[in-house]
Amino acid sequence: MTPAGGRRSKIRPPRKSLISSSHSDANSTDPTIDFDKNWAILQNAISQIQNKNVSNLSYEQLYRKAYVLVIRKFGEKLYGKVSEAVTEHLLSERQKLLALSTNAEGFIQALTRQWDEHLQSMKFIEDVLMYLNRVYVKEQKRLEISDLGVHLFKENIIMYNNNEIGSLMDSIILDEIRKSRNGVVVTSNIYTAKVIGMMEQLTEHGTSADIQYGESYYQTIFEPLYLSSSDLYFQELSKSFLASNSGSKYLQSVTRFIKDEEIRLKNLPVATHAKLTSLMDNILIKDKVDSIIQSPVEGLDHWFKPVLSNAMRDGGHDNYHFQDLKLLFNLVGRIDDEYQILRSRLKDTIISQGNMIPELIKNSLESSEKKPSSMNAASFATKWIDYVLKYKSQMMEVWKQSFDQDLSVEQTLTLAMRDFINNNNSKRGNVVNAPELLSVYMDYNIKQIGKGSVTAGVSGQAGDELNNLIEDSxxxxxFVKDKDAFEAYYANHFARRFLNSKTRGASQSKGLDIEEMVLSKLCEEMGNTSLDKVIKMSKDIKISTDTTKAWKKHLSKPNGSTAENLIDLDLKICNVTVWPNALTKDYKNFESGGSEFVWPRQLRETIREFEEFWSAGKKNDNKSLHWSPKFGSVDMRISYPSRTYDINLSVFAAIIMLLFAPSLPLEGDEEVSAFSEKKQFSCKEIQQLTGIPEQELKRHLQSIAVAPKSRLLVKSPMSKDVNEHDTFRLNEKFKSPSTKVKVLTVSMASSSSSSSSSSSTSALAAKRKDEEADEVNSHIVEGRKIELNAAIVRILKSRRTVSHNELIEGVIRQLTNRFQPSIVSIKQRIEDLIEKEYLERDAEDRNLYHYIA
Structure with missing residues (x-):
């Protein structure tokens, strides 16, 4: 046998003759004398093994001695003597360890060395007592010799004298761990790992009711101490991190510490990893993360500031906080894989920033150099859409860089944007009407694209602009919740674009192409049913185009004797039941008979001829035709002394100009020039001759007599406002750099600002605007009533009987993609349908409804 730590030779069983001899000895010798004699030899061998003097030992002889004692039923006594011998040795070694108690490193090294030597010696002793293990230990269910050695080491080294050595060992290991956590370079890591490994092997084999069988010293004593000390350490550490008042530094410090702590955890049992990680995450992250996120100095608002600031500027940018947000995301993920607290605070931050956008836009427009025009609805809508889309783009970049493209976070970002776009949680009073703003934005850009070059239709640059408009819209x-409201506003703007359009030929064709492309994409997104009215209006536009072509073809017939006296028409024919009532409600006020409005003699023949053309055949038998001068335009050729101009102006303005046309020559007389007649009319006279409503008249007079670039008439006295006694005559000195002149109609707001009766005019303009808005809102409300009724009836018709709560939930679920119905409105519709006998309440249960077939 070689010394401890060397290579051992294999122990072989005794020869048969040896076993026979042993049996003979056992039968002829006194048992007591035999045990003492044999034990003395074994005891000496055990002592030699413990002192590492094993080279002269005969394991065959020692095995025989132990074998004889077991055979002669001395197994219990032998087991006890071995235990006593090992105990005595361990107690002596314990004193040596205590002598090193003041030297922590030396103590730990000596303890681990003693442990290794004890395990080695117990292995040798177990080899000698192999037969004792095989027979006595197995029959009596006692600890095997090696396990006995571990148990004795625990009781006589570690736990002896109220855990004296163990407490010293625990405090040294915990101190080493604290030093490592504090950044001190620890050279005894290898010994620390060995000691912890020893603790795991020091299992409890007692039968005490309060100790689970098989639990180790590590589990019962050291781990609770370790977790308790770690708890205190983490608490102190978090306070020191928070002292910096910097959320960024806290995240960085915690991340770095956790990374280092996970390296230290490798020296600990796997079972401790989860416990310590949970403790560390709870104290450093869970208990502190919300206060860090909401920190007014460096919290989520601070980290998200560049998202808003970069979205609101055209050039340059603030530095993003990608790294801080990524650290935050990773830390929160350690305590919650659904990121609930982060998502909640993200939503609040985004909604708060989104609600600031309208105020920032207003400030930007107010500080603009173009103050008079910068605050109009189109400017605000365009900037709002632009900034919201930029803000979304900035957020998605943060999502990619910092949030690992987590789908739950993306959903939160989307819901937050939807909330502030629909302005459900505004705290600043910056209420925006998203459906209306989107419609205004689309209306403005469709007009701008339509004004571009028509040579390439909607391809090239115009095509790119249109595609961008559609994509952004x-x-x-x-994000818009009330899509039915958007449909109503879009229908109103769509109608205005058509009715107010002054384009012809290729320009008109291009405009129709643009409208069709936009409408097609909207139908793909929302469905044809949703945009039913706009689709019907679009059909009216096509009918108008076809009718115009048919009319021109009719005029080109050879037998059309009166064709040369007729005016060329580009028709806009609208079915008043489809088009917005706000635009068509007074369509009967401009009839030739019985009303104040008077069509000029130059137009009457054309009107009469077209009405005959309209009535010819049977396709229009069930349709009545009414003329409305409120919309459209007229192209007139007027010869001024300087040159002849082709002038495009509104119908009302054209009717005013026709008053100054030369009188019809009498038979045989020559035609007289309009300028030689020197016609002059007052505002009051013009109103009497034409029947144009007063406010419209003044507005159009300002357009053709006051506006600097389009003074077709001379106003006396010259001033911006128009009074009933002001006179007007043709402007002989009118000049324009181009032969083609387009007269822009003065807006109602501009007209009111320059009028002497500005308060009343402004009030009228505001009233008209309010009436139109009320008309659209009324349409939305009525449409919702119809949709609510239909949803309620559908549900009851399919189920026949349904409870109140189920009906409410079903209606909301069906209509949530159209608008957000309120509980009150649903209840009102239920009551209405009960009155109309579509459904009834159950006689016994008032919360139950039945469908009435």
């Missing part, structure tokens, strides 16, 4: 539309 659909992005915002996906």
């Amino acid at each position: 659909l992005q915002i539309l996906k």
